[in-house]
């Protein structure tokens with residue numbers, strides 16, 4: 001089933017140049033390769049749970065951004 005939350009965008013902060021940009025939730029949660037638009041640093045985020053059916057969307061986005069906007073970048 002398609003979850004529209006997957007098409008939303010979250011903020012990602014590059015650990016290298018600290019640029020903040022926006023990336024689709026789907027790509028972040030699936031651990032796709034994400035490239036910084038400024039310095040081309042490659043990032044992967046792993047271990048982020050998918051959106052749960054009953055989870056508040058704002059809460060979910062916050063949960064994802066806790067990982068993508070801070071220093072806990074997994075390679």
Ligand SMILES: [Zn+2]
Nearest residue numbers: 014017036039
């Ligand atoms: Zn960068």
